[in-house]
Amino acid sequence: MGIQEIATVTGLSKSTVSRALRGMSSVADTTIDQVRRVADELGYVPSSAAAGLATGRQRAVGVVVPVIDRWFYVQALGGVDAELRRAGYDLVLYNLGGPGGDRDRAFRRSMLRHRVDALVLLSLVLDETERAELELTRHPMVVIGGPAPGLRNVGVDDVVVAAIAVDHLCGLGHREVAYVGGQDEAGMNVAVPWLRRDGFVDAMVAHGLAVREDWILDGRFSFAGGVDAGAALFATAPASRPTAVFCASDEMALGVMLAARRAGLSVPGDVSVLGIDGHEYGEVVGLTTVAQDPVAQGRTAARAVLAELDEGVAGPLPAAPAHLVVRSTTGVPRA
Amino acid sequence: MGIQEIATVTGLSKSTVSRALRGMSSVADTTIDQVRRVADELGYVPSSAAAGLATGRQRAVGVVVPVIDRWFYVQALGGVDAELRRAGYDLVLYNLGGPGGDRDRAFRRSMLRHRVDALVLLSLVLDETERAELELTRHPMVVIGGPAPGLRNVGVDDVVVAAIAVDHLCGLGHREVAYVGGQDEAGMNVAVPWLRRDGFVDAMVAHGLAVREDWILDGRFSFAGGVDAGAALFATAPASRPTAVFCASDEMALGVMLAARRAGLSVPGDVSVLGIDGHEYGEVVGLTTVAQDPVAQGRTAARAVLAELDEGVAGPLPAAPAHLVVRSTTGVPRA
DNA sequence: ATGAAAGCGCTAACAC
C-alpha cells in the first residue's frame, strides 16, 4: 500500500512512480496516467510523514489562537484556512484554551514538533521565553491583530480605529462619552484591549474632552459583559449619564444596546452606541461601527507565511483597512 | 539538531536517547536527566514526521467542518480540541468552506494523507464515494450532530428535541405555531435541518394540530435569516399570525425576536419564541430554548476516537442530553 | 540499562 507496490505493479521504479504521482513534467504523460490509475485501484494513500521527512516540508501551517470562540478569531481562522487550502496546505490548530488552558504546554510540546512549516499567531503577544522557543524552529511567523514586537503583523491600527470612532462621536457633538472595553484576558496577553483604550483616551484628549475614570468599563469583550457594563452606566441619574458609549467590540456594543433598552433609553435618541468590528449581528440591528475585515487579514497572513516559505521573502505586509460604517445607533446628543 | 547530536554529546546511543526522551522506565533516571538537559541546551526539537514514519502514528486527529463560522461548530471544535490537547494530540482542521469550497478536494487530497490518526466529522453526511475514500484509511471516525449511516455518532436526537419544544408550546396552550428552520446548505449535506423540521411536523400532528405550509420558513440558520423569516411572519394581519414561533436554532430565534419587536409585537405577550441550542446570547436576552452542550459533544467524540485508537474499542457512545430551558420568551397565547 | 542495526515511505541527487 505504498509507492513501492505501485512500482511493482507497473514495473516502474519507485522514483518514477513518485514523480508521476506528483505530475512532474519529466515523466511521460502515459506513464503518469498509468501510475495514477494503478494508484487508484490499489487505494493508495500517500504518507505525509514520509514525504515530510524526506523533504523537510510538512505542507502544513499552524494557527495559534488564545481561545477559539470569539468572532474575530473564527473569522480570521476562516481566512487563513481558505488561503492555505488554496495552496494545498493543511492547517493545524493550536488553541491555548484561554485562562484555563496550559499555555506553556502548547508552546513547548506540540508546536515545536516540526509538524508545521510556519505559524500564524492570533492576537498574541509572546513573552521572551516563548519567542525564543519559537525562533528555535526558524519558522516563518506572522501575527494577526495586535502588534508583535519583533514579528511581522497584519491588523488594523487599534489606536487609529479608536480615534475614528471618537472623531465620529465628537463630530456629532458628543462630549460625554464612555468606553466599554476589556482587560487582558487572564494570562492570554492580548494587547488589543489596551491599545483601543489608549486610543480612546488619546483621541478624547485631542478633542479637549475629559475622560472620566468611572466611564471606562470592562465589558469582557462579550455580549453579556456589554449588557453588564451598559446596565452599570445607565443605572445613574440622567444628568450623570454619558451621551455616547464607545465599545471596543461590536459584541459588547450589542450588549450595551440591550442594556439601554432595558433601562428605557432610546438609541440613539438618549444615547449613541458605537462598536468596532463589523459583526454580522451589528449589520442587522443597525449598529454603527468601525469595521475591519478579519477574513481578509487571515488571508493576508497566510499568504505572507506561504510566500516566505516558497520564496524566502518576508516583505512588508499591507495595512489592514478599517472604516467607519455609520448606521443608526449614533446621532446627535440629546439637548 | 537531531537525536543523533544528543547521542554524540552524551556519549550514548541513539536508541537510549530516544528512550530517555520518552521517559521510558528501562532507562536509568540519571540518564534521563542528562539526556533531557543536553536536549534542552542543544535546543532539540523532535520531528513528528520521523516519529510518525517510524511508529505509524501521527498523534493528530482531523476535524472536518462544513463551515467554520457557526456557533455550534465552534463550540464543538473547542470541545474536541480540549480533549485532544489533554491527550497530547494535535488537531488538524479541515474546513470544507461551505458551498463555495471544494469539498472533493478536501476529502481526497488532504485528509487521506495519513496526516491524522482519526477523524471527527461535524454534522456531515457523507455520500458513498466519500465514505469509501475515508474507509480506505481505516481511521477511527465519529460524527457529531447528525445521524451518520454506518458511522458512530454523538449528538442529540433532533426529532426528540423538536418534540420537546412543541410539547412545551402546546402545554402552554399554543395551537398555531410556525417553524423557522433551514435548508440543506448547498452541497454541505447536513441532515440536522431536515430532522428538526420532521420532528416539528410529527410532534404537531401528534398533538392533533395542523401544520401550515406557509408557516414553515427558511431562516438560513442565521440571525439575519431569522429576522427575515420573522418579518415575513409578522407582516400579516394579527388574526393570521401564529401565536408561537419555534426556531431550529437560537440564532434564528434571536432574529425572530428582533423582527417581532420591529413589528411592534411583544414577546411573549403577542407571540412566543423558542429556539434550540443554548446560545450565550439567548441566555442574556431570556430566550427559552432546548439546550444542548456542543462542547461536551466534542469532548465525547474526541474521547471516543482516542479510545478506539488506544484500546481498539469502538463501544457505543453516550447519548447527548438536551433539555428545555424555560426563560421569558414563551408564555400562554394571547386570548 | 544500553547498543547495533534494520526499517518506516518517501524524495532527491546523480547516472543512464
Next chain:
DNA sequence: GTGTTAGCGCTTTCAT
C-alpha cells in the same frame, strides 16, 4: 524519460 542509490530522523527488535 527512467532507474539507482542514499538518506530524512526517528523507533524498535534483538543482542548484550
